[in-house]
Amino acid sequence: MTNRRLDRTQHDSDADEAGLxxxxxxxxxxxxxxxxxxxxxxxxxxxxxxxxxxxxxxxLVNDVMLAVWKNAHQFRHGSKxxxxxxxxxxxxxxxxxxxxxxxxxxxxxxxxxxxxxxxxIEDSQWxxxxxxxxxxxxxxxxxxxxxxxxxxxxxxxxTGCKEATVKTRMFHARRKLRSxxxxxxDPVNREVxx
Amino acid sequence: xxxxxxxxxxxxxxxxxxxxxxxTLEEHEVQSVEAHLQHCADCRNALRExxxxxxxxxxxxxxxxxPDAPVDAFLKSLDEAQPQxxxxxxxxxxxxxxxxLALVAAGVLYVALDRPIANPDFRTVTQAEGVQISYVFEVxxxxxxxxxxxxxxxxxxxAMLMQSSGEDRIIVTMDSRTVSELDAxxxxxxxxxxxxxxxxxxxxxxxx
Numbered sequence: 554m555t556n557r558r559l560d561r562t563q564h565d566s567d568a569d570e571a572g573l574x575x576x577x578x579x580x581x582x583x584x585x586x587x588x589x590x591x592x593x594x595x596x597x598x599x600x601x602x603x604x605x606x607x608x609x610x611x612x613l614v615n616d617v618m619l620a621v622w623k624n625a626h627q628f629r630h631g632s633k634x635x636x637x638x639x640x641x642x643x644x645x646x647x648x649x650x651x652x653x654x655x656x657x658x659x660x661x662x663x664x665x666x667x668x669x670x671x672x673x674i675e676d677s678q679w680x681x682x683x684x685x686x687x688x689x690x691x692x693x694x695x696x697x698x699x700x701x702x703x704x705x706x707x708x709x710x711x712t713g714c715k716e717a718t719v720k721t722r723m724f725h726a727r728r729k730l731r732s733x734x735x736x737x738x739d740p741v742n743r744e745v746x747x
Numbered sequence: 748x749x750x751x752x753x754x755x756x757x758x759x760x761x762x763x764x765x766x767x768x769x770x771t772l773e774e775h776e777v778q779s780v781e782a783h784l785q786h787c788a789d790c791r792n793a794l795r796e797x798x799x800x801x802x803x804x805x806x807x808x809x810x811x812x813x814p815d816a817p818v819d820a821f822l823k824s825l826d827e828a829q830p831q832x833x834x835x836x837x838x839x840x841x842x843x844x845x846x847x848l849a850l851v852a853a854g855v856l857y858v859a860l861d862r863p864i865a866n867p868d869f870r871t872v873t874q875a876e877g878v879q880i881s882y883v884f885e886v887x888x889x890x891x892x893x894x895x896x897x898x899x900x901x902x903x904x905x906a907m908l909m910q911s912s913g914e915d916r917i918i919v920t921m922d923s924r925t926v927s928e929l930d931a932x933x934x935x936x937x938x939x940x941x942x943x944x945x946x947x948x949x950x951x952x953x954x955x
Binding site: 582585586589590593602611615618619622680681684690695696698699700702703704705707712713714715718720721722723724727730731 | 761762763765766768769770771772793796797800801803804805807817818821822824825887889937943944946
C-alpha cells in the first residue's frame with residue numbers, strides 16, 4: 554500500500570509480510586507478534602479516526618489481529634498483506650459503526666501537548682468538523698486514500714467495491730467537504746473563518 | 748477534441764485527482780492529469796483543496812497519541828483461538844452432504860456472516876441440485892436509493908427486500924448455486940444503476 558514510486562523497498566516488505574503470514578498459518582506466535590507490532594499503529598490510527606474512541610480502537614486492533622490469526626490460511630498470495638489486513642479492519646470498523654455511533658472524545662488539552670503536536674490538534678479540530686458530516690463510506694475512503702496512501706484499486710479491494718464507485722465516492726466526499734468547510738477553498742484564511 | 752470529448756476528459760481527470768495527490772497513479776494517468784491541469788482552472792482548484800485535505804488528514808492521523816502495542820496481552824488472549832487450518836472434512840463431499848441432510852432434517856439453518864469470506868470455497872453450503880435455498884445479500888447504494896430499489900424489485904420479482912437506513916438486505920430463494928454462480932449473480936445485480944455493492948451475507952435452508 555502506499556506510493557508506487559517506493560516500489561523496491563515496498564516489494565521486499567510485502568514479501569516479508571507474506572512470509573510472516575505463512576508462518577502464522579503454521580501456528581507461529583512469534584510471526585503473529587511481528588505482524589502485530591508492524592500493524593498496531595496504522596490499524597489503531599485508522600480505527601481511532603473512524604470511531605473516535607481509544608478503547609474501541611484498541612479493541613478493533615485486537616479483533617483484526619485475532620482474525621488474522623484465525624484466517625491467515627485464507628490469504629491469497631496474489632494480494633498484498635496490507636490490503637488484506639486493512640480489508641479485515643474495514644469490515645470490522647464498518648460493523649462497529651453500524652452497531653453504535655461512538656462519540657467519546659480523547660481527553661487531551663491543547664496546552665498539555667508538545668508544540669509539534671499542537672498544529673495537528675488544530676488541524677484535527679478543523680478537519681473533524683468536516684469529516685464528521687460525511688457518510689461512513691466516504692470518510693473511510695478519505696482515510697484510505699490520504700492517510701494510508703491506497704491506490705484506487707486497493708481501496709476497491711479493501712472495501713469490496715468497483716473502482717468506479719471508489720472514484721465517485723471520493724468525488725462526492727470532496728464536494729461535501731467543500732460545502733461543509735468553505736475555508737477549504739481558501740486555506741490561507743482557514744483559522745480566521747473556522 | 749470536441750466539447751463532449753473535453754467534458755469526458757475533465758470528468759475522468761477530476762475523478763483521478765485524489766490519487767494524483769497521493770502519488771499512486773500509473774505513469775500514463777499522471778501524464779493525462781498534468782496535461783489537463785495546464786488548461787483547467789477548476790481542476791487546479793480541486794487539486795488545491797485535495798492537497799489541503801490530504802495534509803490535514805495526514806497530520807491529524809499521525810498525532811502521536813497511540814498507546815504502546817500490547818503484544819504480550821494480545822498473545823495471552825490467543826489461547827482460546829488457534830489458527831483455523833482447513834478442516835479434515837473439507838475435501839469430503841459425502842460428509843458435507845450427510846451434515847447438510849442432518850441440518851435440513853433438524854429445521855432451518857441460518858448462516859450469518861459478519862463479512863464476506865475471502866476464500867470462496869467456504870462460501871457455499873451445498874452444491875446439491877433441486878434444493879431451494881434462500882440467499883441473503885447485503886445491498887449498498889451509490890445513487891438514487893429509491894430508484895435502485897425499484898430496479899431491484901423489477902429484476903427480482905419474487906425477492907424480499909428488507910429496507911434500512913444503511914444497507915438493505917435482499918432475500919432471494921432459488922435453486923442451490925455454486926460459489927461462482929453466486930458471485931456472477933451478485934455481479935449482475937451490481938450492474939444495476941445506483942447499486943455500489945452486493946455481497947452474500949447469509950444462507951437459509953428451508954425445512955424439508
